[in-house]
Amino acid sequence: MSLQPPNPYGAPVRMGPFDLPNRVFAAPMAGVTDLPWRQMARKLGAGHCVSEMVTSRRDLWDTLKTSRRMSHTGEPGPVSAQLVGVDPADMADATRANVAAGAQIIDINMGCPAKKVCNRWAGSALMQDETQALRIIEAVVAAAHPLGVPVTLKMRTGWCATARNAPSIARAAQDAGVAMIVVHGRTRDQGYGGMAEYETVAAIKRALRIPVVANGDIDSAATARAVLLATGVDAVMIGRAALGKPWLLGHIAQALATGTEPPPPAWRQQGEWLLEHLRSHHAFYGDAGVKTVRKHVGWALAELPGGAMFRAHFNKLTQAAAQIDAVATYFDALQGGSTISYPLAA
Secondary structure, eight states: OBOOOOOSTTSOEEETTEEESSSEEEOOOTTTSOHHHHHHHHHTTOSEEEEEEEEOOGGGTTSHHHHHHTOOTTOOSSOEEEEEOSOHHHHHHHHHHHHHTTOSEEEEEEOOOOHHHHTTTOGGGGGGOHHHHHHHHHHHHHHHGGGTOOEEEEEEEESSTTOOOHHHHHHHHHHHTOOEEEEEEEEGGGTTOSOOOOHHHHHHHHHOSSOEEEESSOOSHHHHHHHHHHHOOSEEEEOGGGTTOTHHHHHHHHHHHHSBOOOOOOHHHHHHHHHHHHHHHHHHHGGGHHHHTHHHHHHHHTTSTTHHHHHHHHTTOOSHHHHHHHHHHHHHHHHTTOOOOSSOOO
């Protein structure tokens, strides 16, 4: 499929001291974009990845869940850690702690619509109180700037349809020293329903000097290019469309850069990447990885022949080696032109 003209979308994006290699970024998603996922996404061509959100509460930093989210061992740079919280001092402390743990960019979460986050007045709930939102932004920038670390901000267009205040928050954030802003084209009360709108995103881009990134309902090279053209933003950020497909980001980046969309990766190639992801996931999580990897495999095979039956079989496996063998057998059968019936015969 032709996507002419190929430029300017092949150029890197300058953000603070960093040149991000392309204009297709991975959105932070809790329970998804952990260290093994980000490593795969970057290897397969994502221009930028952001960690799962890390709490600013000091009393939770030593928990296994948070310590894993703060881990960046072996992650290609620049490493970006997303922070969530409600107290400026706590967010400043979390900034310094995450930089000490290896973060090279700090991202502020003002976009998460989850009730358990918003009920604590964190995430997108902060957009209801612009004064407090700005206090947090200023505190994080003040903590990060002496360390040479840029700060980015991810938010929604507003709290509700009658309060699309993202433009005013974006201008204040730029004035406070934020280096890049990501805007999801929905309000908090929309959750992930309805359609994302980009008029607000375009208005923000026109008003700012710093890079602006559009997020929401971008699932292909065609939609990515359409959003770039319609808004003038510097990059797009992809979330749910990349579930089970960390290769999709590089695929779209290549299409934007060359003007021609490449074919989807062959099944064998997808299988090799999935097996690599499984192994790194198992290594990162240990025994717990047998359960946490199931969703990734389910997403990866959702659209492949026999994927639903395989998922039901895979979810019953309790050993990492058995999971690896099962995925390898599935893709070998697929490559050979057949599928396996489940449950397996005794």
